[in-house]
Amino acid sequence: MQNTQTPTAAQALDILLTGNQRFVDGDPEHPNQDAAHRATLVPGQHPFAVVLGCSDSRLAAEILFDRGLGDLFVVRTAGHVLGPEVLGSIEYGVAQLGCPLVVVLGHEACGAVRAACATVAEGLTPAGYVRDVVERVAPSVLAARAVGLSEEADVVNEHIRHTVDLLLNRSPEVVGGRAAVVGLSYHLGSGQVRLVTSRGLDDVAAA
Template sequence: MPFNDPDSPSQALDLLIQGNARFVGGERLHPNQDADHRAALAPGQTPFAVMFGCSDSRLAAEIIFDRGLGDLFVVRTAGHVAGAEALGSIEYGVGVLGAPLVVVLGHDSCGAVTAASQAYVDGNSPTGFVRDVVERVYPSVLSARAAGTTEIDDIVDEHIRKTTEFLVERSAVLAAKVADGSCAVAGLSYRLHEGTVRLVAAHGELGEHLVAN
């Protein structure tokens, strides 16, 4: 399959999973990183996925999915919290650039989730604008706690699920694309030590890809 030409949201996710397997196995191909490809992209871009991830410095999407220039439209915030700017950027990637897949990328030991969980326990929140990040993660902590979940990494998975739900519920542009099958939303959880990803949430048609238990 061509590196840049997935025919469906499922195939777009396949490309990411295949690239992650190469990254984990130390067999990266570094596609679409040469000078000719750089020049060919100058007139415009057609990324095959919007990557909405945590800002953690260890979560560089093009590296962990073995991708190159023009492949991923990347939006990152601490704890992948979605305000108006993030939502607008995601809508641009889907509605204007035509990406068939939106990925919410979280990771284990997330600092934003840890801070929100600690705020739940002791009632103390950070100061400044970090407080706003924590407050946006807090509903995921409450949902996880209500289900009896207390481990940080399990709460991270719940936050990924809640973020995918939020994107589809809040963005009419994205919801319409998911409804007509031209786009899907996948929530992936990344393990920092192993470098692997697993699917924990999905909205739309993703073929044979199954959400992990």
């Protein structure tokens, strides 16, 4: 895909899921990674999606979605937690770069989620600023427990949904008003991503 025309939110999601399937099948195309394309990006960038992902080293968005330079505006924090700098970066991708889609990308065996579960269950609180990360994930763990969810995969999905809702609640005019937001979960073994939740996808795609 050349960055000459911004796709709709639905088209952007389809590009990501199609690329992920190539990655799963072991047949990646590695698009937009050559020297000629790199030169076209010198004047500016035109990504088609913002990806808020976990910092986990196994969760490299451009690789698992089989994309290249200039395609994705990626923001990563442990446990994909939201702080002011993170929110500002996402808003920049939407408002200034024109990305029609924001992806919250979580994954199985998330260390931040496991630490938050331990904190809630046993009161084991990490030291330093890791504690701040865990405290931001803990509400998702409590919300999952409130509806009877205790399996790790269910808690991860709840945290993805919570992050999507929090993002829209904190930025209703910029993110909520200009982009669709989807939550995806990544399976480490298979390499597959699957849709957990979506907000505004139909409305934005039809605009």
